[in-house]
Amino acid sequence: MAAGILFVGAGAAGCGDDDDEGAEEPSPTQTTATESPAGNRPADPAAAEKQVRENWATFFDPRAPLDEKTKVLENGDRLQPLLQAFSGDQRARQSAAEVTKVTFTSATGAEVTYNLTVQGTTALPNASGVAVLQDNVWKVSVKTLCALVGQSGVEAPGC
Template sequence: MGLSRRDGHPRRRIAALAAAAVLVVTPAAVACGDNGGGTESNRSPAVTQPSPPATDGGRTAGPADPAAARAEIEKNWTTFFDPEASTDDKVEVLENGERMRSVLEAMAGDPAASQTSAKITDVAFTSATEANVTYDLLVGGTPTLPDSKGTAVLQDDTWKVSVKTLCGLVKLSGNAVPGC
């Protein structure tokens, strides 16, 4: 996804970049890795490429209860991007959240974070433990990075925002964090 805006408002583009920068205020000395997920040099920084769907006899493999899984993903992503949510709440809904605590604490201390949120527009399961998530990154309620792509992972029986998603936004901000 390019950063050019359909409506041509440079201020909104700057606001979107500022919102992404909020996600990592300082290059924290925390590994952003997700157990081998890392990054791929051919990938756009804020966009992860969807995995091909896993199949099982011609059907896409997914969770046993896709509706419940989708609802949990939407709830947890909303919490993760909610400027009013506590760091503890965000740790709970981020893959390897405890390891990423210092990054989340840095985010919480930035005043611009109080205007950044996300709206989930689609969830597509690629396996029983992973899903591609399409969302609009909002600043002050206005979509600044519409149709952003991320992933959700099932970890410890909870659908969480993947570290790959966080690292994609970190890269968009222009900050370098070890492991991202």
């Protein structure tokens, strides 16, 4: 069921962002439970966590307009064709995510644990993704999107 959850497409191995090239991305089904050292977090962790949670919800909200999803996705302007391609997918229109934990790994990065739901039923519990600070906005990382898309093994532009 997880392979058909979201707008599933390309292989996650080809999905890197320019800032973390070569860095490993947690599997969307793998969770981490580490606490951030005091020096490895934003100046205002509470505000940053709030924005991560809000933007994650927006990105995975099936009712959110494409332009709003683009704003909360790392390099969203470049990935708009990918988002557009899947905006009509029925499974994507039925999917949502609830963030359960945010662990800052640096002042500009965070591991995010979330539950992915389809029609209100948890389909991918305790999934792991990454949020990145880009242009002073906490965004869903390209790696996270591509890891989800990659579960189906279909090629997708941008991943």
